[in-house]
Amino acid sequence: MESLHIPYKDTGYFSNIMLDYLAQKENLRPFYNRFPSIENFEAQIEEKSQFYSSTTRKVLVNAIEKQYQKLEISAETQQNIDNLVLPTTFTITTGHQLNLFSGPLYFLYKIVSVINLCKELKAAYPKHNFVPIYWMASEDHDFEEIQYFNFKSTKISWKREASGAVGRLDTSGLSDVYQEFSSLLNSGTYANELRSIFKNAYLEQNNLAEASRYLVNALFSKYGLVVVDGDDSQLKTLFKPYALQELEEQVSFKNVTETNVNIEKEGYKIQVNPREINLFYIGDGFRERIVKQESGYKVLNTNLVFKTAEDLFKNSDKLEFVSGNALLRPLYQEVILPNLCYVGGGGELAYWMQLKTTFKSFKVPFPVLLLRNSALLVSPKQQKKTDKLGLELKDFFLSQNDLIKKKVNELSTINFDFKAKRKQLEATFKELEILSSKTDKSFIGAVKAQEAKQLKGLDRLEKRLLKAEKKKMYELVTRIEILQNELFPHQSLEERHKNFSDYYEEYGGNLIDSLLVALKPLAMEFTVIKL
Incomplete structure (x- = not known):
């Protein structure tokens, strides 16, 4: 297996805010804490140590052990869970929606990124333990985003009605998905696996959260990955003081609104706009916003009304009903985990x-904040086609x-690059413009x-000449188009469309080892990555 590396700025697939972040441009400095270099984790460890308590560690471990009680896990994962109670143990976390059968291929890249970062940190800071965490977005309620995955260019969908937190959905109807x-x-060993x-x-x-935990555990348990479900009453008890402060003071609305203005001043797009209160109330089959009214608080589209913020918590010792939106979910995560780093995609880091x-x-x-690894997997057959075309993968x-x-330019006797001709034409008209200004500015x-x-x-002429030459090389052009469409489905990164099973069917667990x-x-x- 070989691999080659391309700067993100040369791929054409990453946003300006991420490229500027990777370049450590000064104008972004106010929006993050420490840049992801190995030496910067020393100060991050110290800062988190002062905040994170032994009591919180015990609650976390108890909750995780309860979540895993029905599942057979590896010695590596069990050791990492046990280590979480130690003051020298910290986490590296990534999160993802509960997409059916993991969804897009980059799901694997996220998790591999956190596992590998933990290894690098352990080598640099051997007195500490670093635990890779996959945080399940079990409280999300956008079922349409997660109900399908693509396999062999076929969209396989879970057809059912759904509402409320997706992690709580029962698994009815998935036998039809399995059959499809x-x-x-195929009939090979890895396909049967x-x-x-x-x-x-x-x-x-029983439900989608349990199904997702089983899937991730089956793929990554031997590497020590720990899966955490935030939709947990024990863990949400730790978040209660912050939820109360959000309800009473609208902290996130005030801060994010001000930050958004500053981000837009720097020329970047805003990912998420805040609401006055950025908390949801989860009930049986629903997840609705909590809004502030003159008389107190109301849960939209329900009859639930509360005079004070404390009243929200009075009638239950369990806090499963409290749920942060996209802007408060990160805070919840960082309150309950001894976390040092969040690994995510460009859009995720932009809203962080x-x-x-x-x-x-x-x-x-x-x-x-660390941008997750991003990759293109190239089969031996695709590499052979690339070589025959006389092209490089880049x-x-x-x-x-x-x-x-x-x-076409490379093989044609005609030069279709009209850049030099444009520059000549622009220079000529610049001279005419100067001459006009000296005679009659009109x-x-x-x-x-x-x-x-x-x-x-000139542009039209260039396109017509290129079109004529492409007709002469129709077979070559077609082969290039077909191969690029294989490597970049829908002219986008393959990792956003394909599912891991496209490759696992052929390579099995060796796929993850290669990553x-x-x-x-x-x-x-x-x-x-050349497979």
Whole structure:
């Protein structure tokens, strides 16, 4: 197995805010705590140590052990759970929705990133323990986003009506999904392993949270990964003081609103807009916003009304009904975990950057933010096709038009790169503009109009010549298009569309072992992996 690395800025698939973050541009400095370098974790460990208590550790371990009580786990995962009670143990966390059968391929990259970062930190800080955590987004209620996965270009969907927190959904109807998925798999050993994993996860468990925990445990338990479900009454007890403060003072609304203004001033897009109160109330089959009224608090679309914030908590010792939205879920996570770093995608980290002042107001340490590993998997067959076309894998990151233009130019006797001609034309019209300004300035507009017309004509000519030459090389162009569409489905990163089973069917657990070797979380480069 070989791999090559490409700077994220050269891929064309990452946002400006992430590229500027990786470049450590000064204008982003107010929106994060410490940059993810190995030496910066020393101060992060010290800061988290001062905040995180032994009492919280005990509650965390008790809750995790209860969540795992029906599941067979590895010695590595059990050791990591046991270590969480120690003051020298810290976590590295990633989170994800409970997508059916893990959803997009990058789900694996997230988890591999946290496992590998824990290894690097252990080597750098041997007196401490570092536990990789997968945080299940079991309280989300957007069922449409998670009810399907893609396999062999087929969209496999869980067809049912659903409402409320997705982790609490029972698994009825998933036997039909299993039959469809099974019929698409081949008869090999790894395919049968996938059948078994799917069946045990989704047909033998009671709800989607349990199914997701089983799946992730089956894939990653031997690497010591610990799965945490935040929809837990013990854990939410730890969050009660922060929920009360949010209800009474609208802390996140005030802070995020101000931060959003500053982020927009720097020219970046806002990911999430705050509400006055950023908490939900979860009930039987519903998850609704809590809003403030003159008479107290109301749960939207229900008859639930409370005079004070404390009244929300009076009638129950259990707090399963409290749920933060996208802006408060990170705070909840950092309150209950001895966490140092959150590993996420570009969109996730962008909304974490909206939260630094919110964390400061709640007096909770803000974690290191690390962009997860991103990768392209290339089969031997695809590599062979690339070589035959006389292209390099990095060429396929070009737009399809630019890629074909590059290859056609390379083989054609005609040069289709009109950049030099444009520069000549622009220089000529610049001279005419100067001449016009010395004679009659009213001519300048006419000169500019003529320049625009000539440049547009040059563009049309270039496109017509390229189109004619592409017709001569129809077979070559078609082969390039087909291969690029394989590597980048829908002209997007493969990791956003394919499911891990596309590769697991052929490579089995060796797929994950290969990712663990190839992906370097702190290198912060895009990885192309030749399988």
